[in-house]
Amino acid sequence: MTSSALALPQAMPRSGWLAERMPLFVVVAILLVLWYLAAVLMNASLVRDGFRRADTKYSFTDLIAGTMEAARPVVPAPHQVAINFFDSVFDYPPDSPRSLAYHSWVTLSATVVGFAIGALFGIGLAVLIVHLRTLEKSLLPWVIFSQMVPILAIAPIIIVVLGAVGIHGLLPKSVISAYLCFFPVTIGMVKGLTSPDPIQLDLMRTWSASRLQVFCKLRWPSSIPFLFASLKVSVTISLVGAIVAELPTGAQAGIGSRLLTGSYYGQTVQIWSALVAAAIIATVLIGLIDAVGRLTARRMGAAA
Amino acid sequence: MIARPQAMGFWLAAAGLLAAPALRLSDQAATGLADRPAVLASLTAAAVALALAPFWPKLSPAFGLAGTVLGCAITLDLLADNAVAGHARWGYWLPVLATWLAAALTLTRLAAVSALDRAGQWMRDLAIPLLFGAFLIYLWEVAVRGFGVPPVLMPAPTSTARRFVESLPILGDDFVQTFVRSVLSGYVIGCGAGFAVAIVAYRYEFLRRGLLPLGNFVSALPIVGIAPIMVMWFGFDWPSKAAVVAVMCFFPMLVNTLAGLAVASPMERDLMRSYAAQPAQTLLKLHLPSALPFIFNALKINSTLALIGAIVAEFFGTPLHGIGFRISIEVARMSLDMVWAEIALAALAGMAFYGIVALAERVTTSWHPSYRN
């Protein structure tokens, strides 16, 4: 478990932060250019028809400009999406149903609650599975099996059944998110709790350590890296679950509902803005977990 | 003699079975358990099997299984009586609980069976989760019918199975629409594109260093959300769903292939260099074979993602067939047995798809350490 390699800190000159990130920036810049190009190409016929209908003469630059500002573009230009995004977030009061911030908050809260419940359940079940042989042989195969089947398809049933019993809003969505994200956490934690080397377990045996001592002093600390890896995976699944949960019953609030209304009313740019909001939520959540994970790793003596 | 607590558990279950006739079977039944001689006989047989189980540790799973199966059969058979179904009281639930306890103990005894050869171990490790799953289905059936849960809220497994068989034509049609058209085409396009871009990125280091973090980042986003945009671009029918699937499969494939192509150790690269091998030869003979485990990892992950992507994309709207479409329609109609039938179909499809990919992996990468025991 500990590398016996000579582990003295290396005195290599490290390249600058910018130099390391340069390829990423260049690729992103290229993609942005391609995006603009796509906007021009895909919207061109739309804009041309619009000019023709209004019987106005147009120059080439008019055409280009038109593709950047079309009301219902096939591909909205990047700045269009950005403008719409900032407008939807900041132009309305935070509790108004027209505010993207409001919808984002609705989805975010369902995601976080579901994630917390699912993660706690997952960890608890993993601890039980590792210590009870019966559970390991009867339940764990089903948990692994669930990774192969599209369990997200059960979301509509849960929403509808809970709705019929009178439970609406945050709770059914959280239930779905919790249900979806508990599987990767369980599997990851089982792997982590069983990751100690056999010689570590032998050593514990030579000290006649109790099962609780082995768990607290060996299994739990060894599983921390696995925990954070699986938490990152499961928070993204939780977000997807919360969004999908808003679809079947045509929920009134949340990012999923924004996607639905955008598609019903042909509001292309609104859809793209909602997706940007979802991307931001995902990034922030993963970033938080990653930061906590790295802090924990440092406190637990990981090589700097 | 098996361990004390487990023995006590078996005897408790046996006692529960025997005590049941003394309790009220149901609100509406004319006759209680005590008046049904066939049932009494079976209950006694089950109780005897359970009571004997603790005495022979090697045979305890068999005795436990006999008692459990009898208990399940009795309680299921009682549900055929309409006076019991929906109105069950403690005379019914006590045998169910006793059977539950017996099932749990049987599984525990089975899990404790050791000193088997490899074939025996394999059979035991297959039997335990299957028995566990079968028992859960039994509990579901008994709970739904015993409590008289309205079928619009929660259908019993038997009615779902019946609906499945009755609706095979519809299910087949949905399967073709979702799986054959949307999933397969999207999967092939997405995985193929991801692989191709990875090969190009492998050749050009700059591209790799730019694409890898981007790919990791995008993989974490809820890509399913692009479904409405795809509908705008490709119409309502299956091409838009295939597009969603393709995008979902692209990034995991890209990231994993890149990781796999980089995994060959410096020693192996040096060997190729000493043979003055061309870059294409090194790619073909060293990097691609060592990347295969990673590629298959992505293919397996993508098989599930593809199915999820196609079904969820159909939640956003689709012409009149498809698994996701059928689920959202039937859910709105509250005919949940059809929904469960569709879910069962999706589960079977997912299992089969994953299984095929796993089989292909085993055939091509049987040299990998993960296959050694």
Added chain:
Amino acid sequence: MALGSSPQTSIRPVERLPDAAAGDGRAAAAAAPALTVDARGLSLTFQTRDGEVQALANIDLQISDGDFVSLIGPSGCGKTTLLRIIADLERPTAGTILVNGVSPEQARLRRQYGYIFQAPALYPWRTIERNVMLPLEIMGYDARERRARMERYLKLVNLSGFERKFPWQLSGGMQQRASIARALSFDPALLLMDEPFGALDEIVRDHLNEQLLRLWDQTGKTVVFVTHSIPEAVFLSTKIVVMSPRPGRIIDVISSAFPRDRTLEIRETPEFLKIAQRVRAGLRSGHSYDE
């Protein structure tokens, strides 16, 4: 040579060197000192996919208090298996074994030995001091006692000053010394070491051999040491047990009487070479050098 039996079926306990501590009544017991390990007819057969493997066949071995015993042989000769049986990490399928007069399980529950593996097996998330204190936490020593013992034994292995470091900051040899300190921290009378220096280069290994010898001399513990290096075995031990594989058995038991304060220089003396030759002869006769 009869298969499976050692040439000296009943080994006379090595006569103890008279030392200062043996003053009171123990002088009377010097003729029959306590046996730390008493194995008779010990066998262990594994069931594998390819049939039965006899890891140990009919082992008879007695180890006295204060001995430094090396088990030497090629892979598969059962030396590690024998060590693990003493440690109650494996159960024999035949024969008897007593550790300090009780069963190995009893010895383990009473925390009478410290085990050192080939790898340091330190926890990467604990500092060196907390790693050394780990068994003390498990065994219920109070905080002050833990700290005192940790400091004492880190000093003994020359790692004072490295308490707050993490394992990755130490070299392989230093990590192994930390694991020795950890094994000593609860004062077991018996040390079981399974090729502890196998992963280290020869120069570090020589240095650690000297340190281990000094430690043994200072603490008077009994050491059972598994190795596949002939010079290491001859240098360190008061008794060398030569084993061979298929089935695992004892070929020869060689007593050696080098002074307790020996240095690495004795490795060039004729006595040393004679014993090493005898070890090598034993290994050859046990077909250890065959394919």
